[in-house]
Amino acid sequence: MTTMHVIILSLIQGLTEFLPISSSAHLILPSQLLGWTDQGEVFDVTVHLGTLLAVVIYFYKDVFGLLKAWFGSLTGKKATPQSRLAWMIILATIPAVLVGALCSDLIESYARSAKVIAVTTIVFGLLLGWVDIKAPQRQDEYNMGWKHALYVGIAQVLAMIPGTSRSGITMTAARQLGYTREASARFSFLLSIPVILGAGSLLAVQVAQSPITVPWHQLGLGLVVSFVSALACIHYFMRWVTQVGMIPFVIYRILLGIVLALVVF
Template sequence: MSIFESFILALIQGLTEFLPISSSAHLILPSAILGWEDQGLAFDVAVHVGTLAAVVIYFRKEVMSLLTAWFGSVFQREHNKESKLAWLIILATIPACVLGLLLDDLIELYLRSAWVIATTTILFGLLLWWVDKTASFKQDEYQAGWKQALIIGLAQAMALIPGTSRSGATITAALYLGFTREAAARFSFLMSIPIISLAGSYLGLKLAMSDVPVALDMLSVGVVTSFIAAYLCIHFFLKLISKMGMTPFVVYRLLLGVGCWVDGVFS
């Protein structure tokens, strides 16, 4: 893989990881449509590191507050709204971890195709549109309960299917449960920290146990580019979401899905 391809794929990863349009779909499509070779395990680790650093640094105050409150709840039995939110994020992470380990091989073998991506991109895009139009927008993430966190966690597990979008699924579920758009996005982004950390660690372990060659220049481009793109994406998404809603992303998903179907028919 060339440096140019590394830059483009890292840019795609950074821009799409936190938008409700599926980063996995966009990383699969260049190989399916343009004939680019698979980015490989080492590159996957690099872009996970970049996007993880972006969300942790952007939400550094919230992360420190949640961690402090969580440790306080564990060792000193002190509970507040931050410790509650921290526990809810942990709970919401469990379904994707369990199903990811159980279904990883199945997903790799049967679900990473342009046809699957096209179908899930369209269906979950329409679901996002419907929920965004009918949501009540009544609560923030600190008002959530364990049942709501579990439902959002199950939605995150659904995003193991390429084209679904992790952020799209979690934001859709949160909106359905009555979250405001901003609260749904924040909860989704905070949920991404443990799941990206675990996924990156898993991929890193696989990389360490393999004999895959590591190109440091390619990895550096991947980390830096995905970090910058993800950080800017989070910032502007949170600034604009209350004004523009989800409709632009729904329209994009529909166009992308139709494009995938057309490519699948004529390729």
């Protein structure tokens, strides 16, 4: 990859990982539409690490509080809103882990195409917009019970299909259940931590076992760019989402899907 490709792909990862517009779709599109060389798993691991660092640092007080409360619940301390939320995040992560272990190769073989992305970008974008307009905003993430957590977790499984958007589908599910936009976004972002950590660790093991040359200068640049762009993205999204809602992202998804459909169909 050239330096320009590294910067662009890192920006794509950082800006789209937490927006409801699908980072996996945007990372696939340059190779599908522009003929760029696939960036490879090593680069994917690195930029995902950048976004993971960004969300952990932005929510460091929440992450520390959740971990402390969760470990406290294991030692018999009284349940708190934070410990319950930590357990809900764990529960919501389980469906993606199970389905990912069983079906990731199948999805990788048949779903990574621009045609699939064009359809899912539009369909799940319209669903996000409809739910955001119709659903009430009456609960925060600390009120989430196991049924709601499991529902959001099952919805997250759909994000394995490129174009769906992990953050988009989890926010859609949470909004459908009556959680506020801010609560839906916060739960989605916190839920991303075990998901990115697990997927990144698995890819890292695969990379470590393969005899490939590691371009350290490109990886370092990718890590920094993805971290900075993801941190800025989270900051501004959390400020904007309560004011403008999801409609700007819905419009972007529909326009992107239409352009892709015109190109690939």
